Amino acid sequence: MDFTIDFTKEQIESIEDVLQQELIDLGVQSVILMDLAGNVIVNLDNGHANHDVFSLAALAAGNYGAVSAMANIIGEQEFSLLFHKGEKESIHFSKVVEDLLLLTIFNRDVSLGFLRLKVAEAIKRIQTLI
Amino acid sequence: MALINPKKREVQVKIVYYGPGRGGKTTNLEYINRKFKKRILNEMVTVKTYGDRTLFFDFLPFDIGEIKGHSIKIQLYTVPGQVKYNATRRLVLRGVDGIVFVADSMDLRREMNIRSLQNLKENLETFNKNIFNIPLVMQYNKRDLADEGIPILSEEILQKDLNSRLNAPYFPASAIRGDNVAATMKKIIALTVSSLRKKLQ
Numbered sequence: 001m002d003f004t005i006d007f008t009k010e011q012i013e014s015i016e017d018v019l020q021q022e023l024i025d026l027g028v029q030s031v032i033l034m035d036l037a038g039n040v041i042v043n044l045d046n047g048h049a050n051h052d053v054f055s056l057a058a059l060a061a062g063n064y065g066a067v068s069a070m071a072n073i074i075g076e077q078e079f080s081l082l083f084h085k086g087e088k089e090s091i092h093f094s095k096v097v098e099d100l101l102l103l104t105i106f107n108r109d110v111s112l113g114f115l116r117l118k119v120a121e122a123i124k125r126i127q128t129l130i
Numbered sequence: 131m132a133l134i135n136p137k138k139r140e141v142q143v144k145i146v147y148y149g150p151g152r153g154g155k156t157t158n159l160e161y162i163n164r165k166f167k168k169r170i171l172n173e174m175v176t177v178k179t180y181g182d183r184t185l186f187f188d189f190l191p192f193d194i195g196e197i198k199g200h201s202i203k204i205q206l207y208t209v210p211g212q213v214k215y216n217a218t219r220r221l222v223l224r225g226v227d228g229i230v231f232v233a234d235s236m237d238l239r240r241e242m243n244i245r246s247l248q249n250l251k252e253n254l255e256t257f258n259k260n261i262f263n264i265p266l267v268m269q270y271n272k273r274d275l276a277d278e279g280i281p282i283l284s285e286e287i288l289q290k291d292l293n294s295r296l297n298a299p300y301f302p303a304s305a306i307r308g309d310n311v312a313a314t315m316k317k318i319i320a321l322t323v324s325s326l327r328k329k330l331q
Contacts, residue, residue: 009136037225038189038205039133039142052172054142054205058189059175065221066186 014129022122028106036061036099132227139200148250149232150242151211154271157305159188184210187222198330220253228265228322235272237281265321268300269314
């Protein structure tokens with residue numbers, strides 16, 4: 001199925017509030033809410049990040065699709081959570097609803113466990129808004 | 131379907147260059163990247179294999195200004211042309227707004243063009259999209275090969291093989307020289323954006 005959710009201005013603002021409170025205030029560098037077509041729906045950062053978010057989203061959509069195909073091969077429907085660890089920066093991917101992904105980019109100041117907890121909370125709140 | 135952000139008043143439009151392997155899709159994007167460098171803020175992203183073939187896709191984003199108060203962000207993608215990468219091609223087609231079909235004019239590639247177009251039609255159907263309803267431009271690439279004495283298909287044959295029912299706008303082109311590369315891109319942007327205008331009212 002192929003769809004893109006149409007968001008209202010109010011919805012986007014509410015989602016931004018959630019991401020700011022749950023993730024940016026926690027100390028993550030940037031967050032991107034995107035669809036699986038590679039479109040950026042919401043992007044927030046801490047003011048110090050300078051990532052090319054459109055390219056990131058395009059690659060993340062491809063990456064997610066590729067990993068989902070891997071999941072199918074081993075008999076899983078999908079891997080709903082992905083994590084790429086770098087020396088300084090890491091990326092965490094989590095599915096929000098069908099067709100929507102949340103990308104979180106964070107550095108060593110944020111613990112993965114705490115981040116996962118906060119991402120789960122943010123997703124729960126976002127699901128009520130869409 | 132294009133993504134409209136009512137808060138930023140921004141529209142993201144996805145255009146995919148489709149066609150048989152080694153047909154010149156990546157060469158189209160490389161030319162656009164060089165030619166319009168000033169308007170392209172980000173680097174072209176490309177995921178290749180060792181043999182310099184497109185593995186995943188190429189991605190080139192740029193802004194074309196405003197329409198009805200919305201800034202328009204065009205995102206050009208290519209698909210990997212090789213037959214075995216069909217799963218990846220389907221992935222890239224997700225959410226597509228407009229398509230350029232890059233056909234290879236070489237005589238030897240006649241069958242591959244037809245098969246690739248059929249594959250596009252089938253892949254669109256998996257997303258409930260109809261090739262007859264989506265903005266589409268045909269590009270008959272590698273016209274320059276005739277100068278080197280390599281047999282190429284006439285425009286009439288290409289039209290008959292690929293475009294007799296679709297009736298899409300078409301351009302003879304040479305992506306390596308840049309002939310009609312910009313014209314192809316402008317045409318697909320115009321077609322795609324005009325199909326969005328209603329939504330931006």
